[in-house]
Amino acid sequence: MSQVCLQDGPNCEPCRPLQRSPIEGFYLSGDYTKQKYLASMEGAVLSGKLCAQAIVQDYELLVAWGQRELTEATMS
Numbered sequence: 627m628s629q630v631c632l633q634d635g636p637n638c639e640p641c642r643p644l645q646r647s648p649i650e651g652f653y654l655s656g657d658y659t660k661q662k663y664l665a666s667m668e669g670a671v672l673s674g675k676l677c678a679q680a681i682v683q684d685y686e687l688l689v690a691w692g693q694r695e696l697t698e699a700t701m702s
């Protein structure tokens with residue numbers, strides 16, 4: 627497996643972003659994000675799962691955020 631997977635260069639691990647970005651309502655998925663595998667199809671799939679989990683966990687926040695945006699849009 628290690629022969630077919632593309633590998634990051636040295637010291638890249640701390641640079642991998644989490645699936646829940648610091649920007650409200652903005653999520654990341656892809657083999658480059660923080661997950662336990664190297665850049666691989668397994669890593670891409672796991673990152674998608676972690677991304678979906680983060681969205682589900684944030685559901686209430688996202689609904690509240692969407693309603694706030696809608697209210698602001700209708701008032702302006």
Ligand SMILES: Cc1cc2nc3c(=O)[nH]c(=O)nc-3n(C[C@H](O)[C@H](O)[C@H](O)COP(=O)(O)OP(=O)(O)OC[C@H]3O[C@@H](n4cnc5c(N)ncnc54)[C@H](O)[C@@H]3O)c2cc1C
Pocket residue numbers: 630631632655656657658665666667668669670
């Ligand atoms: C030659 C090669 C061989 C490989 N062999 C293996 C292997 O044998 N086993 C293995 O596990 N992994 C292998 N990999 C790695 C594996 O393919 C990747 O890790 C995996 O596909 C990453 O999936 P991803 O969804 O994160 O990104 P990607 O598959 O790169 O998907 C990202 C998608 O986003 C699109 N995109 C980019 N920018 C934009 C934009 N601005 N707007 C809209 N769309 C955009 C791209 O066109 C692409 O379709 C290989 C990779 C390469 C290059």
